[in-house]
Amino acid sequence: MNWFTKTFSSTIGRKIIMSITGLFLCSFLVVHLIGNLTLFKGDDGVTFNLYSHFMANNPIIRTMEIVLVLGFVFHIYDALVLTRRNKAARPVGYAENHPQENSTWSSRNMGLLGTVILVFLIIHLWNFFVPARFGAAGGLEGVVIENVDYDNLYLKVVQSFQIWWYVLIYVISMIALAYHLIHGFQSAFQSLGLTHKKYTPFIKTFGVVFSIAVCFGFAIIPIYFFFAA
Structure with a gap:
């Protein structure tokens, strides 16, 4: 397994891991957004609370959460390692440099x-x-849906998005995420060697549209609940 360790600890190997985990996290964002959009259904949070309960108690979903956490950990760790290697390779910037x-x-x-x-x-x-x-231990109120008790995460969402500074942080973070995805999406395909003069322009365009659409979908939620209060 020595060759495996050397390959995936190399700069190229780490870029491949970052690309795979990055694309995996993109798929998570889509699934997460679809679930969050149930907040707009207009049924006082019934659908969202049922969705949240399913996500919190389904054994397959709980197992995937572990995979998701590992995806985040590997993605963040490799990003830090690659950043340090890049700085070490060029400790002094070029005298003449026009990065823009x-x-x-x-x-x-x-x-x-x-x-x-x-x-x-x-x-x-x-x-x-x-x-x-953690349910009640985490400060959630309960709600009865069809004679069954559920944690009222919908109420938690509504209350959180009535706090202006939290909404501001959320929106700014979604803007940062959009820029991060715009670059990261096309870079992932490039690192995986999936580039072609015929398809690369489409990948870049799709990456921009995907990044803006997903992040706008997330950002509009706190904005809506803040002004609807």
Whole structure:
């Protein structure tokens, strides 16, 4: 297994891992967004609470959560390793450098964007994931749906999105995520060697549309509940 370890600890290997985990996390974002859009159904949160209960108690979903956490861990760790290697390879910047002419703003600031997203992720998990998994211990109120008691995560969402600074953090983080995805999506295909003059322009365009659409979908939720209060 020595060749395996050397391959995936190399710069190229780590880029491949980042690409695979990044695309996997993109699929998670789509699934998560679809579930969150049930907040707009207009049934006082019944559908969203049923969806949340299913996600919290289905054994397959719980197993996938472990895979998801590992995906995040590997993605973040490899990003840190690659950033350190890049700085070590070029400790002193070029005397004549025009980064705006050779790269996009998002590609030059992936570290900053990633940090913003990581901070938001910690806040978001603490505010929603912990109550959803620990129920009453996490401060959730209960709600009765068809004579069955459920945790009222919908109420938690509504209350959270009535706090202006939390809404602001959420929206700013979604903007950061959009820029992160715009660069990361096309870079993932490039790192995996899936580039072709015929298909690469489509991949880039699809990546931009995907990134903006998904992040807009997430951002519109707190904005809607804040102004609907």
